[in-house]
Amino acid sequence: MKKIIVNSKLCSGCKTCVLNCSFLHHNAFSHKLSNIRILGKEERADFKPTLCIQCEERNCVKVCPVEAISINKNNGAVIVDKDKCILCEMCIDACEYNAIRKTNDTKGNEYIAICDLCNGDPHCVKYCRLGALKYE
Amino acid sequence: MLPKNNPQLLRINLSTKEIEKKEYKDKELLKKTLGGRGLATYIYINEYDQTLPPEDERSPIIYATGLLTSTMVPSSGRTSVIFKSPVTKSFFKTNVGGHFGGALKYAGYDILIVEGKSETPCYIYINDNRVEILDASDLWGMDNRKLNAKLRSKYNDEELQLACIGPAGENQVAFASIHASIYNAAARGGGGAVMGAKNLKCIAVHGNKFVEVAKPKEFYNAVARISEKMDHVPGVKGLTMYGTSIGMESTNAIGAFPVRNFQENQIDGVRTLTGQYVIESGLMKNRVGCYTCPVSCHRYCTIDDGKYKGTYTGGPEYETLASFGGGCGTTDTEVVLKANEYCNILGMDVISAGGVIQWLMECKQRGVVTDDIADGLDLSWGNGDTIVELTRKIAYREGVGDLLADGVKAAAEKIGKDSYKWAIQAKGLEQSRVETRAAFSYALAFAVNSRGPDHLNTECLAEFGGDYVAVEVIKKITGSEKYAYPHTTEKRPEIVRWHEDIYAAGDSLGICAFPTTAQFWMDESDLAELFSTATGIEITKNDIMEAGRRTILMERMCVGMMGFDRNHDKLPYRLMNEKLENAKHDNAINSHEDIEIMKDGYYKLHKWDLTSGLPTNKIIKDSNLGEFVEKYSKHVHIKEEC
Numbered sequence: 001m002k003k004i005i006v007n008s009k010l011c012s013g014c015k016t017c018v019l020n021c022s023f024l025h026h027n028a029f030s031h032k033l034s035n036i037r038i039l040g041k042e043e044r045a046d047f048k049p050t051l052c053i054q055c056e057e058r059n060c061v062k063v064c065p066v067e068a069i070s071i072n073k074n075n076g077a078v079i080v081d082k083d084k085c086i087l088c089e090m091c092i093d094a095c096e097y098n099a100i101r102k103t104n105d106t107k108g109n110e111y112i113a114i115c116d117l118c119n120g121d122p123h124c125v126k127y128c129r130l131g132a133l134k135y136e
Numbered sequence: 137m138l139p140k141n142n143p144q145l146l147r148i149n150l151s152t153k154e155i156e157k158k159e160y161k162d163k164e165l166l167k168k169t170l171g172g173r174g175l176a177t178y179i180y181i182n183e184y185d186q187t188l189p190p191e192d193e194r195s196p197i198i199y200a201t202g203l204l205t206s207t208m209v210p211s212s213g214r215t216s217v218i219f220k221s222p223v224t225k226s227f228f229k230t231n232v233g234g235h236f237g238g239a240l241k242y243a244g245y246d247i248l249i250v251e252g253k254s255e256t257p258c259y260i261y262i263n264d265n266r267v268e269i270l271d272a273s274d275l276w277g278m279d280n281r282k283l284n285a286k287l288r289s290k291y292n293d294e295e296l297q298l299a300c301i302g303p304a305g306e307n308q309v310a311f312a313s314i315h316a317s318i319y320n321a322a323a324r325g326g327g328g329a330v331m332g333a334k335n336l337k338c339i340a341v342h343g344n345k346f347v348e349v350a351k352p353k354e355f356y357n358a359v360a361r362i363s364e365k366m367d368h369v370p371g372v373k374g375l376t377m378y379g380t381s382i383g384m385e386s387t388n389a390i391g392a393f394p395v396r397n398f399q400e401n402q403i404d405g406v407r408t409l410t411g412q413y414v415i416e417s418g419l420m421k422n423r424v425g426c427y428t429c430p431v432s433c434h435r436y437c438t439i440d441d442g443k444y445k446g447t448y449t450g451g452p453e454y455e456t457l458a459s460f461g462g463g464c465g466t467t468d469t470e471v472v473l474k475a476n477e478y479c480n481i482l483g484m485d486v487i488s489a490g491g492v493i494q495w496l497m498e499c500k501q502r503g504v505v506t507d508d509i510a511d512g513l514d515l516s517w518g519n520g521d522t523i524v525e526l527t528r529k530i531a532y533r534e535g536v537g538d539l540l541a542d543g544v545k546a547a548a549e550k551i552g553k554d555s556y557k558w559a560i561q562a563k564g565l566e567q568s569r570v571e572t573r574a575a576f577s578y579a580l581a582f583a584v585n586s587r588g589p590d591h592l593n594t595e596c597l598a599e600f601g602g603d604y605v606a607v608e609v610i611k612k613i614t615g616s617e618k619y620a621y622p623h624t625t626e627k628r629p630e631i632v633r634w635h636e637d638i639y640a641a642g643d644s645l646g647i648c649a650f651p652t653t654a655q656f657w658m659d660e661s662d663l664a665e666l667f668s669t670a671t672g673i674e675i676t677k678n679d680i681m682e683a684g685r686r687t688i689l690m691e692r693m694c695v696g697m698m699g700f701d702r703n704h705d706k707l708p709y710r711l712m713n714e715k716l717e718n719a720k721h722d723n724a725i726n727s728h729e730d731i732e733i734m735k736d737g738y739y740k741l742h743k744w745d746l747t748s749g750l751p752t753n754k755i756i757k758d759s760n761l762g763e764f765v766e767k768y769s770k771h772v773h774i775k776e777e778c
Contacts, residue, residue: 012432014425015235019208022346023356029207030242030346031295039294043281043318044448045422045436106346127208127363129376129430130423 001076002135003054004115004122011132013038013047017124021115024123032103035115036124039098049132051124052078052099052115060091060100060114069114077117085112138171138203138246139670140348145179146245146267148260150334151193151252155267167673168760170644170680171203173216173229174687176247180218181690181764186227186697187771190220190330193253197330199240199299199339202646205427206241206347209359209666210366211648211658213237213427215316217299220698221325222333223310223543224564227586227694228325229593231643232299233426233434234317239297242343254335257306261291262341272337277303279481280315287340300338301328302483304531308332310543311488311566315480319434319450320426323485325565325587350672358665362658366431369657370603375433375650376423378411380454385410388462391720392574395462396517397494398560398710401571401718405467409457411435419469424450429648437473444470444524449477451486458569459490460527464497465517475527482531487590491566492540492547493526498558504551511535560708563588563700567708572726573716575599575622579726580734581632583705584749586691594635595653599628605656623721625730629737633685638663641684685742686759692744692751693764697771702749705735745774 015031015038022033031037036051054076061069061078068084069091071077087110092100100114115122117135125135137144143166147156160166160175169175176198180186188195197219204212215237221228240248243262250260257272275283280302288296298316305312305328312328313321331337349355366372374382387393388406395403407413414420414435425432439447452472460475461467479486499505500515507515511529513522513536529537539547544566548559560567565588572579572589577596582589598606601620610620613634614627635653641663642652651658660677668674675683695701706712707726716724723730739746743755752774753765 009422012423012425012430012434014427014429014432015238016208016210016425016428016430019206019428023208023352026346027352028346028348030344032242032344033346042294043284045424045450047422127430129367130432 003076004051004125005134005136006049006053007132008048010130011038011047011049012130013042016127017049017133020123020127024118026106028106035113050098053097055097057096059094059096063090063094065090075117075120078114079116080112080114082111087112137241137244137347140350143171143175143246144244145247145249147249147251148267148269149252150250150254150258150269150336153269163673166671167675167679168683168686170641170667170683171246172200172644172646173640174644174683176200176216176218177687177690181694186694190222190225191333194251195220196249196251197327199248201237201241201246203644204666204670205237205646207349207670208428210363211429211431211651212646213429214646214648216643217314217322217327219327219330222329223326224588226563226698226700227691229587229691230322230324230327231592232314232316232320232322233648234320235427236297236299236316236341237646238427239341239343241347242345243341244345248339250334250336253333257335257337259337260339262339264344275337276306279303280318280483281481283338284318293342296340296342298338298340301331302481302531304483305329305332307531307533309484309530309541311485313483313485315483319480324590324592328483349670351669355669358669362662366657369605369655371655372431372657376431379433379435381409381411381452381457384454384457391718392571393462394458394569394571396465397463397498397558401716403462403467408467408469409461413469414452417469419473431650439470439473442470444474447474447477449473449480451476451480455569456486459486460523463490463494463569464523466520466523468520471520471523474524478527478531484531487568488543488566489527489530491560492544493523495544495547495559496540499551499555504553504555509536557709560710562706562708563704565589572707572711573724574719576625577622577628577631579707579731580628580738583707583731583735584738586695589707594632594639595649596631596635597654599631609656623723625734628734629741632738633741636688637681637684640687641680644687686761689751689759690761693756693768696750697768702735705749706731748774750774
């Protein structure tokens with residue numbers, strides 16, 4: 001099964017991925033609406049694309065107290081059931097890759113943001129010209 | 137905020153501490169200005185007095201994000217900064233990439249205007265609706281890197297974006313720059329000195345809001361199509377790979393590389409000044425992208441060994457390598473990088489800083505000054521330590537740095553003895569390191585540019601016909617591909633005007649100049665489609681070009697109201713009076729005659745008055761700016777309508 005592969009050394013910090021993710025999921029633009037973040041140190045041009053990489057551990061699934069998190073059997077993406085989720089943030093603490101966060105949608109409602117692989121065609125990868133993100 | 141909703145203005149007065157928020161609801165105004173640079177220039181004429189001196193506290197500085205800034209349109213993250221320049225005493229538009237514009241937009245503001253003057257050092261903190269003017273006494277004196285680190289730590293916010301000045305801006309160095317994302321600069325014209333005069337250290341912004349477009353599906357399709365086009369145009373991959381200095385060797389080979397203050401046009405060993413070498417040598421550690429720019433032409437370099445070990449900085453760009461390198465008579469990449477680091481952290485324009493150093497070195501060459509003037513530094517061409525130390529001294533106005541800090545025009549007036557002849561400036565601005573004697577569209581563009589002789593109001597690279605796309609553009613403008621030839625005055629006015637129009641339209645939308653005027657993967661139709669789908673206001677490609685031209689017209693009106701005319705439209709003395717030796721073509725000089733012929737053609741195309749080179753009331757009215765005629769005609773008196 002294909003996974004997101006990050007090569008931070010090729011990331012220029014342009015955040016094209018961030019805004020493509022935001023737009024695809026919310027029809028709006030904001031770094032707050034994206035499932036991918038660029039962390040790191042701007043001063044040192046050290047950019048770290050940070051998102052779910054479909055890890056082996058799947059700690060987020062294991063720790064969820066209400067079984068709101070599951071795995072899409074077709075592509076391996078993490079799925080959050082918003083109706084079940086109680087926003088307890090245990091998944092955020094459990095993720096070793098800093099790939100999950102709590103944020104607000106365009107209506108101001110809080111939700112848990114995790115990469116959902118855009119139904120198997122991740123837009124962050126599609127528009128990353130520098131090859132920092134791959135899906136293979 | 138734009139693009140879906142109305143433009144939002146935030147106005148802050150540092151004298152009265154008043155903060156005003158204003159919405160511009162007039163859709164026609166948006167259509168005729170395109171937002172960004174165009175709208176900011178309109179507001180500047182409509183709401184401010186152009187005759188006030190730059191240092192008058194009522195003179196504003198305006199930060200205008202592009203209409204598309206903060207969207208996913210590639211290369212759309214740019215912000216224009218507008219002010220009356222303390223160097224040229226005239227209208228000045230400068231422009232910066234980085235990530236500041238996106239943050240300002242997400243905070244809810246398209247345009248920010250700062251007026252007044254604080255009695256003590258201050259900074260502005262913006263977090264959405266929270267807008268504060270705060271004490272900056274503990275930040276004053278800090279370099280740009282330390283300032284960014286300090287404020288990000290204070291607010292525990294790695295997303296905090298700054299538009300800031302370093303010590304050079306505080307000391308009102310004539311070419312002090314405004315920095316965004318630390319290493320990006322609105323560099324030219326002394327915007328940093330304007331902020332310094334206002335006692336404004338920085339504007340720190342965090343935005344939490346979101347931006348929308350009117351027609352999401354159509355907008356997405358347009359962006360996808362343009363992104364696809366980007367990947368198939370020659371030059372884009374090279375720009376990503378090697379940055380703006382990719383063409384250094386070919387520029388040198390054709391004899392168009394200014395060396396030793398424009399005395400020569402080629403340098404031996406140019407390889408170490410190329411983008412290719414910066415990679416081969418291991419100096420480059422990463423590519424850096426402005427907000428939503430997947431081209432990512434910026435570089436990040438470190439020096440890990442030797443004399444300048446520990447240096448780390450954004451850059452070097454073409455202009456940096458030309459200015460501190462070839463222009464100062466050296467091909468030492470590390471010297472260039474060290475000077476580049478000083479400019480980035482102390483906050484200075486690399487073109488002007490290198491320009492004044494070259495001028496001083498030529499003063500020594502010609503026996504006008506000795507090393508004594510430079511506190512004992514060896515002013516011989518190519519002395520790396522001198523180049524680096526002079527750069528630092530300028531920022532702090534130390535010793536000879538104080539002489540150079542007022543710009544090359546003022547320095548030449550102080551030193552006298554014919555030194556104006558090698559002061560490579562016009563209108564008070566040091567020329568970009570572009571050899572205009574080998575490129576006549578550039579020569580005309582530089583002469584009529586409201587800023588002075590530089591390439592950031594108009595980029596006419598296409599006149600060289602470097603690839604088939606450039607040749608097609610020249611054919612589109614002039615009707616024939618034979619004009620893709622830079623050593624003629626023919627059709628230069630047409631080429632310059634077209635490039636000015638699309639450059640201005642691009643600035644208003646927040647688009648970088650590379651897609652529209654260097655590599656041509658965004659044309660007028662693309663800009664029209666992006667504007668229409670983003671705002672929901674349908675416009676055509678002709679509307680785009682007319683709006684760009686309207687911006688150029690408004691800027692020219694400002695130039696007129698500030699007391700300038702066609703007599704100021706000229707190039708540096710050397711370029712107009714000294715022929716380029718060893719040139720590959722016969723007429724390697726920007727002769728007075730050639731420049732005047734091209735200026736006449738340019739003013740005629742614009743339907744401006746030929747005597748003054750300024751807009752007539754008629755063309756102002758015909759350009760749908762009739763509301764400004766009364767104000768304009770109070771300051772500018774044109775006898776005959778052409």
